[in-house]
Amino acid sequence: xxxxxxxxxxxxxxxxxxxxxxxxxxxxxxxxxxxxxxxxxxxxxxxxxxxxxxxxxxxxxxxxxxxxxxxxxxxxxxxxxxxxxxxxxxxxxxxxxxxxxxxxxxxxxxxxxxxxxxxxxxxxxxxxxxxxxxxxxxxxxxxxxxxxxxxxxxxxxxxxxxxxxxxxxxxxxxxxxxxxxxxxxxxxxxxxxxxxxxxxxxxxxxxxxxxxxxxxxxxxxxxxxxxxxxxxxxxxxxxxxxxxxxxxxxxxxxxxxxxxxxxxxxxxxxxxxxxxxxxxxxxxxxxxxxxxxxxxxxxxxxxxxxxxxxxxxxxxxxxxxxxxxxxxxxxxxxxxxxxxxxxxxxxxxxxxxxxxxxxxxxxxxxxxxxxxxxxxxxxxxxxxxxxxxxxxxxxxxxxxxxxxxxxxxxxxxxxxxxxxxxxxxxxxxxxxxxxxxxxxxxxxxxxxxxxxxxxxxxxxxxxxxxxxxxxxxxxxxxxxxxxxxxxxxxxx
Amino acid sequence: xxxxxxxxxxxxxxxxxxxxxxxxxxxxxxxxxxxxxxxxxxxxxxxxxxxxxxxxxxxxxxxxxxxxxxxxxxxxxxxxxxxxxxxxxxxxxxxxxxxxxxxxxxxxxxxxxxxxxxxxxxxxxxxxxxxxxxxxxxxxxxxxxxxxxxxxxxxxxxxxxxxxxxxxxxxxxxxxxxxxxxxxxxxxxxxxxxxxxxxxxxxxxxxxxxxxxxxxxxxxxxxxxxxxxxxxxxxxxxxxxxxxxxxxxxxxxxxxxxxxxxxxxxxxxxxxxxxxxxxxxxxxxxxxxxxxxxxxxxxxxxxxxxxxxxxxxxxxxxxxxxxxxxxxxxxxxxxxxxxxxxxxxxxxxxxxxxxxxxxxxxxxxxxxxxxxxxxxxxxxxxxxxxxxxxxxxxxxxxxxxxxxxxxxxxxxxxxxxxxxxxxxxxxxxxxxxxxxxxxxxxxxxxxxxxxxxxxxxxxxxxxxxxxxxxxxxxxxxxxxxxxxxxxxxxxx
Numbered sequence: 001x002x003x004x005x006x007x008x009x010x011x012x013x014x015x016x017x018x019x020x021x022x023x024x025x026x027x028x029x030x031x032x033x034x035x036x037x038x039x040x041x042x043x044x045x046x047x048x049x050x051x052x053x054x055x056x057x058x059x060x061x062x063x064x065x066x067x068x069x070x071x072x073x074x075x076x077x078x079x080x081x082x083x084x085x086x087x088x089x090x091x092x093x094x095x096x097x098x099x100x101x102x103x104x105x106x107x108x109x110x111x112x113x114x115x116x117x118x119x120x121x122x123x124x125x126x127x128x129x130x131x132x133x134x135x136x137x138x139x140x141x142x143x144x145x146x147x148x149x150x151x152x153x154x155x156x157x158x159x160x161x162x163x164x165x166x167x168x169x170x171x172x173x174x175x176x177x178x179x180x181x182x183x184x185x186x187x188x189x190x191x192x193x194x195x196x197x198x199x200x201x202x203x204x205x206x207x208x209x210x211x212x213x214x215x216x217x218x219x220x221x222x223x224x225x226x227x228x229x230x231x232x233x234x235x236x237x238x239x240x241x242x243x244x245x246x247x248x249x250x251x252x253x254x255x256x257x258x259x260x261x262x263x264x265x266x267x268x269x270x271x272x273x274x275x276x277x278x279x280x281x282x283x284x285x286x287x288x289x290x291x292x293x294x295x296x297x298x299x300x301x302x303x304x305x306x307x308x309x310x311x312x313x314x315x316x317x318x319x320x321x322x323x324x325x326x327x328x329x330x331x332x333x334x335x336x337x338x339x340x341x342x343x344x345x346x347x348x349x350x351x352x353x354x355x356x357x358x359x360x361x362x363x364x365x366x367x368x369x370x371x372x373x374x375x376x377x378x379x380x381x382x383x384x385x386x387x388x389x390x391x392x393x394x395x396x397x398x399x400x401x402x403x404x405x406x407x408x409x410x411x412x413x414x415x416x417x418x419x420x421x422x423x424x425x426x427x428x429x430x431x432x433x434x435x436x437x438x439x440x441x442x443x444x445x446x447x448x449x450x451x452x453x454x455x456x457x458x459x460x461x462x463x464x465x466x467x468x469x470x471x472x473x474x475x476x477x478x479x480x481x482x483x484x485x486x487x488x489x490x491x492x
Numbered sequence: 493x494x495x496x497x498x499x500x501x502x503x504x505x506x507x508x509x510x511x512x513x514x515x516x517x518x519x520x521x522x523x524x525x526x527x528x529x530x531x532x533x534x535x536x537x538x539x540x541x542x543x544x545x546x547x548x549x550x551x552x553x554x555x556x557x558x559x560x561x562x563x564x565x566x567x568x569x570x571x572x573x574x575x576x577x578x579x580x581x582x583x584x585x586x587x588x589x590x591x592x593x594x595x596x597x598x599x600x601x602x603x604x605x606x607x608x609x610x611x612x613x614x615x616x617x618x619x620x621x622x623x624x625x626x627x628x629x630x631x632x633x634x635x636x637x638x639x640x641x642x643x644x645x646x647x648x649x650x651x652x653x654x655x656x657x658x659x660x661x662x663x664x665x666x667x668x669x670x671x672x673x674x675x676x677x678x679x680x681x682x683x684x685x686x687x688x689x690x691x692x693x694x695x696x697x698x699x700x701x702x703x704x705x706x707x708x709x710x711x712x713x714x715x716x717x718x719x720x721x722x723x724x725x726x727x728x729x730x731x732x733x734x735x736x737x738x739x740x741x742x743x744x745x746x747x748x749x750x751x752x753x754x755x756x757x758x759x760x761x762x763x764x765x766x767x768x769x770x771x772x773x774x775x776x777x778x779x780x781x782x783x784x785x786x787x788x789x790x791x792x793x794x795x796x797x798x799x800x801x802x803x804x805x806x807x808x809x810x811x812x813x814x815x816x817x818x819x820x821x822x823x824x825x826x827x828x829x830x831x832x833x834x835x836x837x838x839x840x841x842x843x844x845x846x847x848x849x850x851x852x853x854x855x856x857x858x859x860x861x862x863x864x865x866x867x868x869x870x871x872x873x874x875x876x877x878x879x880x881x882x883x884x885x886x887x888x889x890x891x892x893x894x895x896x897x898x899x900x901x902x903x904x905x906x907x908x909x910x911x912x913x914x915x916x917x918x919x920x921x922x923x924x925x926x927x928x929x930x931x932x933x934x935x936x937x938x939x940x941x942x943x944x945x946x947x948x949x950x951x952x953x954x955x956x957x958x959x960x961x962x963x964x965x966x967x968x969x970x971x972x973x974x975x976x977x978x979x980x981x982x983x984x
Contacts, residue, residue, distance in 0.1 A: 030566055030623050031559040031611065039554035039639065046555065062531035063538065067523040068613075068644055068660050069582070072589070074522055076599045083599075086589040090561070091601050092613065093585045095648040097564070097578040107568045107575075109583050109610055118601055119523070121560075121584065121613075131522050141835060147531065152560055152644065156587040168560050343633060 003355060007289045012233045019283055020162045023292045023356050033160040033167030037276070040356065043300035045170065045276060049150065051202050051298070052172065052274070055194050061146040061174060068152075069119040070128045077127060078252035084219020085123040088156040090167075092119040121154040126220065126245075126271060129175045130253040137177060137267060140259050144187070145177040163280035164237075164492050171275035177267045179259065181246070184268035185223075188244040191272040192225040195240035203278070204295040204408040205229050205285040206415050207239055208438070208487065210463025215447045218271075222246040228462045228487070230415045231284040234436025236462045236489035239281050242272035280492070286380070286407050292357025293380050295407055296400040303329060303336040303396060304358045306349045308365035315340070318364055321389070325362070325374075328393045334400070354379060359403050360396060380407050421485070428476045428488070432457055438489050442473035442482035449477050459488045495847060499781045504725045511775055512654045515784045515847050525652040525659030529768070532848065535792035537662065537768060541642065543694050543790070544664065544766070547686050553638040553666060560644075561611040562620045569619060570744035576711020577615040580648040582659075584611040613646040618712065618737070618763060621667045622745040629669060629759060632751050636679070637669040655772035656729075656984050663767035669759045671751065673738070676760035677715075680736040683764040684717045687732035695770065696787040696900040697721050697777040698907050699731055700930070700979065702955025707939045710763075714738040720954045720979070722907045723776040726928025728954045728981035731773050734764035772984070778872070778899050784849025785872050787899055788892040795821060795828040795888060796850045798841045800857035807832070810856055813881075817854070817866075820885045826892070846871060851895050852888060872899050913977070920968045920980070924949055930981050934965035934974035941969050951980045 003022045006014035020026050025041030037045065053063070069092060076082040096113035100106040122128065129147075137145060150172045157165050174191060178184040192209055199207045207227035217224045221243035229239045250256070250266035257267050286293040296302050305325065307318045322338050329336045337358075339349055346363070353361055363375040374392065377384045380403050387395050418437025422428040431439050443449060443461065453476075454460050464486045473482045495514040498506035512518050517533030529537065545555070561584060568574040588605035592598040614620065621639075629637060646660045666683060670676040684701055691699045699719035709716045713735035721731045742748070742758035749759050778785040788794050797817065799810045814830050821828045829850075831841055838855070845853055855867040866884065869876045872895050879887050910929025914920040923931050935941060935953065945968075946952050956978045965974045 027624065027627070029559050030563060030620065031561050034559035034561065036559065036624050037557040039556045042556045043554070045557075062535070064531045064534045065529040065537075065662065067521050067526035067528065068646065069523050069526065071522060072599060075589075076597065079597055082589075083591065086591070086599050089587070089589050090584045090611070091586040091589065091605075092582045093601065094583040095581070097567075097574075097581050097583065097612070099575065099578070105568065105571055107564060107578050109585065113583075119582070120589070128522065132519065132528050135519070154560065170557065 003351075005289065005291065005355070008232060015289070016280075016284060017162060019287055019292055019355075025279065025283070025292075026162050028162075031167075033157060035162050035166050037170075040300060041279065044279060044282075044294070044298060047298045047300065048202070048278060049172070052194075052198055053150075055198060056148050056172070056174065059190060059194060061148045061176075064147050064149055065151070066125050066128050066132060066149060068122055070122055070125075072118045072120060074127045074131050075120045078130075078220050078249055080248070081124075081126055081220030085155070089123055090121040090154045090156055092121065122151070123153055123155045124271075124273075125149065125151070125153075125173055126175065126249055127253075130249040130255060130269070133175075133177055133267075134253050134255045137255055137257050139257055140179050143177055143179045143257060143267065144183060146174075146187075147176065148172055148174040161280070163276055163283070165277075169276050171273050173271060173273040176270045177250075177255070178269070179257065179267065181268050184246075184270050185244050188223070188225055188242045188270045188272070191270070192227065192240070192242040195242065195272070195274060196227050198274075199227055199229065199239055199278075200408065202295065202297045203282050203285070204297075204404060204411060205239070205281060206408065206412040208463060208465055210465040210468075210487065212241075212463060213447070213450055213461040213486065215450045216461060218243045220245060220248050222248070226463050228438075228489075229281055229285060230418055230437060230489075231281070231492065232414070233284075234418060234490075236438060236487075236491040237277075237281050237284070238462070238491065239278060240272070240274040243270060245269035245271060285411050287357065290351075290382075291355030293407060294357035294359060296359045296404045299357065299359050300335065301337045301353075301356070301358045302334050302400060303360045303362060304349075304353045305336065305338045305362045305364065306346050306353075307338075307340050308346045308363055310366075314366045317366070317369055321369055322364065325389070325392060329396060332393050332397055334393070334396060350377075360399060378403055380410075419487070422476060423473070425476050429457060432459055432490065436490065438462065438487045440485045441476045441488055442484075443486050444475035444478050444480035444482055449475060453477055453488070457490075459490050462487045462489050462491060495843075497781065497783065497847070500724060507781070508772075508776060509654060511779055511784055511847075515849065517771065517775070517784075518654050520654075523659075525649060527654050527658050529662075532792060533771065536771060536774075536786070536790060539790045539792065540694070540770060541664070544686075544690055545642075547690060548640050548664075548666065551682060551686060553640045553668075556639050556641055557643070558617050558620050558624060558641060560614055562614055562617075564610045564612060566619045566623050567612045570622075570712050570741055572740070573616075573618055573712030577647070581615055582613040582646045582648055584613065614643070615645055615647045616763075616765075617641065617643070617645075617665055618667065618741055619745075622741040622747060622761070625667075625669055625759075626745050626747045629747055629749050632671050632749055635669055635671045635749060635759065636675060638666075638679075639668065640664055640666040653772070655768055655775070657769075661767050661769065663765050665763060665765040668762045669742075669747070670761070671749065671759065673760050676738075676762050677736050680715070680717055680734045680762045680764070683762070684719065684732070684734040687734065687764075687766060688719050691719055691721065691731055691770075692900065694787065694789045695774050695777070696789075696896060696903060697731070697773060698900065698904040700955060700957055702957040702960075702979065704733075704955060705939070705942055705953040705978070707942045708953060710735045712737060712740050714740070718955050720930075720981075721773055721777060722910055722929060722981075723773070723984065724906070725776075726910060726982075728930060728983040729769075729773050729776070730954070730983065731770060732764070732766040735762060737761035737763060777903050779849065782843075782874075783847030785899060786849035786851060788851045788896045791849065791851050792827065793829045793845075793848070793850045794826050794892060795852045795854060796841075796845045797828065797830045797854045797856065798838050798845075799830075799832050800838045800855055802858075806858045809858070809861055813861055814856065817881070817884060821888060824885050824889055826885075826888060842869075852891060870895055872902075911979070914968060915965070917968050921949060924951055924982065928982065930954065930979045932977045933968045933980055934976075935978050936967035936970050936972035936974055941967060945969055945980070949982075951982050954979045954981050954983060
């Protein structure tokens with residue numbers, strides 16, 4: 001009847017793709033590694049963007065827009081950052097096509113339009129932004145400079161997955177400049193908190209706040225803070241990062257300010273970002289074998305109403321009642337859709353909106369009308385219940401609220417069950433194979449050990465949690481002494 | 493005291509640049525032909541975007557997102573469109589940089605990363621979108637398909653001007669598919685009306701709705717509708733276009749649908765767009781020699797409050813009163829800023845907010861406080877008046893409303909005075925040199941004549957106005973018979 005979806009158990013990866021494609025979030029494109037974000041997926045992104053944008057503005061940030069293309073000479077100025085991204089840069093070398101004289105109706109790159117200097121499509125915008133900040137910052141009065149940009153970026157990834165890893169993706173990138181290291185660190189942490197609040201309160205997705213090990217740091221950062229989430233297959237997903245960049249970019253682009261005593265110093269920097277990857281995380285955090293489960297606070301459609309009727313007369317009576325309900329729900333700020341499309345039957349619609357993860361479905365038939373009730377089905381638990389029409393909007397408001405909390409609690413319980421301690425190598429490997437999830441284990445603190453663990457198991461250190469308890473122990477690989485556990489996982 | 497700005501009379505073009513740069517809307521960038529949109533300019537764009545986005549959604553459109561990069565083979569499928577944009581395409585040929593072995597700290601394009609097929613950065617998205625629509629449209633039930641995209645595009649322009657013509661710009665592009673030509677034409681006209689309403693009611697900028705002559709049509713369109721505005725220097729500016737694309741793209745990308753009788757046909761298409769160019773138009777439509785004049789409905793700051801005081805005690809009393817005023821104005825939905833920055837004096841602030849085009853300035857000093865009044869200055873007329881604090885928010889709401897109408901009326905009167913008839917070549921040339929503006933004149937209807945007039949005078953046909961009165965006459969260049977006047981102008 002509905003569209004077929006793989007089950008999580010059978011083929012997790014196919015299940016994920018089915019939800020994205022058949023749920024109408026995105027589509028493959030003719031461009032290698034790039035996707036099309038379909039209207040339903042884009043509406044979800046708009047909701048996420050609007051909430052985040054407000055949180056950024058409430059914490060004093062302004063939006064701006066910087067060029068897509070970065071001259072190679074600028075890009076290479078901050079060496080670590082440049083080398084970190086060099087391997088995945090799309091490069092513009094020419095600025096013109098011309099008619100191909102040897103092939104009718106075909107165009108070719110005009111060799112005479114070769115650029116003197118190649119342009120890189122931004123994989124991230126530190127270079128172009130810090131080159132601009134040089135002209136904007138002279139004195140402590142110009143600080144802090146708190147700017148965010150919503151933009152597309154391109155990273156030439158070899159293995160791509162819808163939303164999780166695409167050659168082009170949409171994101172926001174905050175880039176701030178401060179007079180002191182302390183202020184910059186406070187900003188870095190503040191934005192991590194913003195991301196964590198967004199993930200937990202809006203996406204209904206619990207996250208662990210932490211700091212990356214040196215191997216996993218952003219290229220050019222002194223410290224990378226992150227939020228890490230756990231997916232239903234036991235793999236971790238980095239959902240957002242906030243970087244303390246120290247004075248690296250200020251030095252590379254010569255951005256100095258004079259302080260109150262007229263002393264010159266380099267400014268301190270942060271950058272922080274989340275991307276359309278969050279949609280992939282959202283999908284995997286809550287959905288089930290029948291389709292998407294979207295949190296009410298972000299769902300493009302929060303309530304769908306489906307009429308069940310025979311003949312025009314019943315339909316007309318239902319239409320009239322539904323018009324009242326819709327207007328009442330809209331007044332409460334609820335995004336409601338009445339699907340009275342005659343081309344599909346109620347059963348098909350039920351399956352379709354389950355697939356699309358609409359939190360609440362209201363069914364209404366002639367008998368319901370007579371009894372002044374409606375049938376309400378919640379997507380997350382699939383529970384169905386008859387609700388009186390009297391006070392319906394109040395009931396729906398509290399039901400949506402309940403669903404929001406409930407999916408968070410479910411994800412949270414799952415996450416708690418899947419953080420396990422491993423005290424030696426055998427335990428560690430066994431856990432990875434049998435249970436996955438986050439593994440809390442000791443490590444000797446070196447990049448070499450981290451690399452070796454990754455080579456042996458594909459697991460990486462996801463983060464060193466903030467406020468991590470200090471505890472003496474022995475590195476799971478080398479047995480060397482360690483002062484705290486860190487969280488390992490296989491990750492997206 | 494304030495920042496120096498060229499006068500319109502002395503140097504119109506410098507005046508424009510001064511407003512953009514010194515008014516804080518945008519900045520030059522290190523990338524040829526690309527600009528940085530600064531926070532104040534971007535806030536203006538966000539306001540424009542939000543209004544337009546609501547108008548698009550209210551007319552049934554949904555947003556989506558398509559890839560930035562277009563494979564050359566797709567791009568060249570609709571031949572006219574491809575050739576129209578080929579000369580200004582940025583082309584990605586490689587996907588990797590590597591460390592340059594011959595120059596320490598420098599990167600070079602990795603020749604081994606050459607793409608098999610070059611990718612064009614979208615100059616417009618018909619090709620990639622119609623290639624995608626092929627998979628989305630099978631039956632009349634899938635139509636109409638009403639999609640809009642907010643995106644950046646790149647056109648390698650040789651001569652660039654801030655906002656008016658930049659290599660990269662931000663825009664929206666609507667792309668719709670319909671079952672019949674009539675429906676597509678109705679959509680084209682509907683979106684032209686949306687643009688005209690936006691320009692007049694929000695930007696306060698009168699526009700003429702018309703259709704382009706064949707020479708000025710969008711490459712690949714059967715008809716291009718446009719809105720044309722008049723700038724203060726007598727030059728015209730195309731502010732938005734809406735294209736009826738016929739079945740050109742459907743044929744190029746093989747997009748067919750089966751109608752109710754199960755008959756296959758190609759679908760009918762439209763596309764329509766406005767861009768950050770509108771900010772340039774807005775600046776030139778209203779501003780004066782003291783700076784920007786922004787319409788209240790789009791201004792990032794609608795009201796600025798400046799305290800005038802001596803000593804902490806006066807300041808404290810003013811702060812308390814202003815807190816009340818700010819809260820009252822915010823409750824009315826007014827965007828208000830209290831600038832009590834101690835680093836600059838009131839006179840400097842007055843000049844600065846005049847430059848930035850804030851519609852209303854409220855000055856408040858100790859004596860005002862004693863008399864329960866404030867001094868209110870409106871930016872457009874520079875009129876100053878004392879307003880009682882009692883009922884201030886009501887007064888400000890109606891003042892903002894009055895300013896919005898007033899700048900529209902002023903621009904409208906200017907436009908009316910600058911549409912002039914020319915009945916022969918001498919009149920035409922004389923008008924162009926001495927008065928400029930729109931010149932209403934007869935033309936023999938051929939592209940050759942249009943080209944020759946352009947070569948001789950740099951004037952082009954801006955549009956054939958909708959509902960144009962029919963009138964017998966003689967072409968100003970050739971003397972050949974003509975059935976209607978068209979509007980000529982030199983244009984941005």
